[in-house]
Amino acid sequence: MRTKLTTLCIILLLYSAHSIGQTPQSILGNWSNPETQQWEYGFFEEFAIYNGEFWEYESLLSKNNQLTVKLRKGAETQTLKISLHSKVDSICTLAGDKGNKRKLVRYTRQPGYSSPAHDTFANNGYRQDSVVITGYLRHAKQVNPIPVIVYTPFSRSEIKYLADIDSTGRFRVTIPIWNTCEAYLEYQSVGRDIHCILEPDSPLFVYVDPETKDVRFMGKNARINQELQNYRLTTKQLYFERNYQTPQDAYLEQQQSQNRQKQQMLEEYIKEHPSVSHKFIQLQQAGYRSEFAASLMQKMFGLGPEEQLSPAFMEQTESLLAQIAEPYTLVNDTYSFLENYWAYRSRISGDRVSSRDMELMKHLDKEGIFRLTESQKADLENYQRSMEIYVKGHTLKWDSLRIAKETQPFQASTQRVYSLFSDSVYRQLAKANEQLSIDLSSEKTLKAQVAMIESTSLSPLLKELMCTQAFYKHLFYVKKPLSKPTWALAGQLVSHPPFKEFLTASQDFYTEIARQEMLYPESLKGNEHLAGIDNAAELLQQIIAPYKGKVIYFDFWGTWCGPCKEEMTYMPGIKETMKGKDMVYLYFANNSPEDSWKNVIKEFKLTGPEIVHYNLPDEQQRMLEQYLSIRFFPTYMLIRKNGEIADRQAAPPSQKAALINRMNELLAE
Secondary structure: OHHHHHHHHHHHHHHEOOOOOOOOHHHOEEEEOOOOOOEEEEEOOOOEEEOOEEEEEEEEEEEOOEEEEEEEEOOEEEEEEEEEOOOOOOEEEEEOOOOOEEEEEOOOOOOOOOOOOOOOOOOOOOOOEEEEEEEEEOOOOOOOOEEEEEEOOOOOOEEEEEEOEOOOOEEEEEEEEOOOEEEEEEEOOOOEEEEEEEOOOOOEEEEEEOOOOEEEEEEOOHHHHHHHHHHHHHOOOOOOOOOOOOOHHHHHHHHHHHHHHHHHHHHHHHHHOOOOOHHHHHHHHHHHHHHHHHHHHHHHHHOOOOOOOOHHHHHHHHHHHHOOOOOOOOOOHHHHHHHHHHHHHHHHHOOOOOOHHHHHHHHHHHOOOOOOOHHHHHHHHHHHHHHHHHHHHHHOOOOHHHHHHHHHHHHHHHHHHHHHHOOHHHHHHHHHOHHHHHHHHHHHHHHHHHHHHHOOOOOHHHHHHHHHHHHHHHHHHHOOOOOHHHHHHHHHHOOOHHHHHHHHHHHHHHHHHHHOOOOOHHHEOOOHHHOOOOOHHHHHHHHHHHHOOOEEEEEEEOOOOHHHHHHHOOHHHHHHHOOOOOEEEEEEEOOOOHHHHHHHHHHOOOOOOOEEEEOOOHHHHHHHHHHOOOOOOOEEEEEOOOOOEEEOOOOOOOOHHHHHHHHHHHHHO
């Protein structure tokens, strides 16, 4: 009896050679269907991958070359019967719960596709959507979150989302998108970015092995991402130096030649891989066109005095402008091209020049508050022309004699306007309406920009997108709702529902911000106790005197400064970590209108007992910046408990660990 029992135990041990968590080496790796070239399964030590999801092992039994694997994901289970090839360990036959058998191959690199695909990129009309990116970083040495970078169509700027990696190398992040777009996953351990295409409502799974450099994808749009990856790996990527000082004709010919080389490389690749998808061809062609167009427009940075781009140069540029196709969000270089295009158009027109006093005076005349004579109105128009010539001359690097000659016909009008601006009654009105003068001037610039957009031959929908960008950029930077006339103009120019909904939501957001009460208003300090101080050292000591015995973190910023406001999003984490410690956060606002200043503070919730805000008069702010050698924004400093400057270039809030460590060092002194 004992012998039979022992024999039975040995048989059971042989049959169940692998328990949960002990995945056999024979099936470790990624398995693909050789007929469809789709990556179907990944089997690893602690989990399996299937259908873009992680599955846990519930049981795993093996006998000779036969394995039975039961997987679980929540309440869902599946049982797989795997038969390994007796001679080739990279081939197996797999049968699922429904009994459908298929051969799978363990490729070291995901192969290309053997059958063509003619589907096109998803175009959801630019409605806000989201994509879930799930991934596995095998042999993970990277402990920091993986940044995922996408560009938004409305702000024309990159937004970075962070995907936290768990102890096994797994991560998951949800990315808001407004149509099909490019994204970049920054893998430190791989040493390069993973270039991806995200489509609305199409979850994407990304597998990366830094040791083998293997990158592969699962999901509805896995194919275009795999094709993109394979193209990057199997072709020599062409990068060219750009010398903006090269003469125009030579620069144009050089860029055209480089573009032809890229197009030729793509054509040769397509001949060698005739089954590549329509999406791949569309993406690469659009990418090369936009890259070509963006590089052409960058020539503007090397133009000499009085020089404009030649007719041949602009003919090529306009041709590329007409070829921008939907979805407009597909290629990031499209944003660079259009931004430089508008910048050049503005550079040569000069019609975006504005004066706060001039716009306010026109407004007060229109409202019957400060009446102007017809000759005074004519002087204002001449003054406007003089300013446009002056700014254009500086942009085109004219010498002072040339500028003086070009503006001479308007000199008498300009002198009369200066006298008008000095009128005592007007100066009182200007002081009482300072914020209004800022708003009128900035909105005139905005209106000139959208008028320029409307004057082009762009498609109606692309014009609407460009106008949406212009209106939103204004909202984002001034942090105030648009005035009624400007909002009415936005309503006339932007009618596409997703664009209109986005602008309306942004307008409503800043309207609500403006209405909100300031939480802990004591954080905002008045300037009365500093009046008359014209010595920078004395001014600084007066400001920090109440906080002696505490470490102070200076933040020099401005409402107009995008990076400044981006850094503010990291402050809640800093404050929470340093809560209860002797820290003070002191903000100095540069050239920031009061309404916008207060709205930024409310938006980012930057108030509290340990937070201090100053919006000094321009003269004192400039004096303080010169004294502390502030050269760029944002600038951060750390001040010791005794009031001495410890760090003139302190870490920004986004470098949380370094900043917290340094703060604690100073607190310990």
